Amino acid sequence: EIVLTQSPGTLSLSPGERATLSCRASQSVSSSYLAWYQQKPGQAPRLLIYGASSRATGIPDRFSGSGSGTDFTLTISRLEPEDFAVYYCQQYGSSPKWTFGQGTKVEIK
Amino acid sequence: QVQLVESGGGVVQPGGSLRLSCAASGFTFSSYGMHWVRQAPGKGLEWVAFIRYDGSNKYYADSVKGRFTISRDNSKNTLYLQMNSLRAEDTAVYYCVTDTAIYWGQGTLVTVSS
Numbered sequence: 001e002i003v004l005t006q007s008p009g010t011l012s013l014s015p016g017e018r019a020t021l022s023c024r025a026s027q028s029v030s031s032s033y034l035a036w037y038q039q040k041p042g043q044a045p046r047l048l049i050y051g052a053s054s055r056a057t058g059i060p061d062r063f064s065g066s067g068s069g070t071d072f073t074l075t076i077s078r079l080e081p082e083d084f085a086v087y088y089c090q091q092y093g094s095s096p097k098w099t100f101g102q103g104t105k106v107e108i109k
Numbered sequence: 110q111v112q113l114v115e116s117g118g119g120v121v122q123p124g125g126s127l128r129l130s131c132a133a134s135g136f137t138f139s140s141y142g143m144h145w146v147r148q149a150p151g152k153g154l155e156w157v158a159f160i161r162y163d164g165s166n167k168y169y170a171d172s173v174k175g176r177f178t179i180s181r182d183n184s185k186n187t188l189y190l191q192m193n194s195l196r197a198e199d200t201a202v203y204y205c206v207t208d209t210a211i212y213w214g215q216g217t218l219v220t221v222s223s
Contacts, residue, residue: 035210044204044213045154056211088154096168098156
């Protein structure tokens with residue numbers, strides 16, 4: 001079973017700053033089946049990025065994903081007030097068994 | 110538009126049972142595999158179970174295997190999760206999710222407590 005480890009646990013930034021979130025897998029994630037989600041309090045997660053770097057429909061271009069193998073990154077180029085939330089990475093590989101990272105909280109500094 | 114509406118959550122005693130439903134609309138339900146994902150209060154996301162579009166294959170997290178059963182009725186556009194032998198650690202919001210991960214329901218809260 002692939003284990004995903006996200007860092008940092010909490011990121012304290014100001015609006016307009018750049019956010020860089022990391023997700024490391026315990027073994028290689030096949031075919032970059034790596035996704036990122038955003039979750040706000042009381043809401044269901046929202047898919048941001050799939051295939052490591054493809055933005056889901058309607059996701060602003062300030063969100064970008066990169067990486068391959070075991071190291072992946074979600075970058076938010078300029079934080080907007082609505083971007084302060086918890087972010088999860090997820091691997092979905094060739095098995096229908098999903099695995100999630102523990103989450104990174106992006107909070108207002 | 111696409112809608113996934115979960116129901117059936119509530120408070121149940123340890124050892125009890127509950128059946129969750131997820132009513133789908135706005136897309137061809139019978140063409141999509143479906144997942145259940147849960148989130149304990151203040152915690153992260155945990156995948157629970159998956160069923161293929163036609164119900165031919167089912168997969169479970171080790172934490173629920175043998176206690177939970179995922180099923181679907183494509184004629185009713187509905188996904189189910191039968192939960193037996195419930196434990197305190199099963200307390201969570203349960204979401205149904207399409208296999209594309211694009212569409213999530215709003216979640217239903219299950220509380221296991223005496």
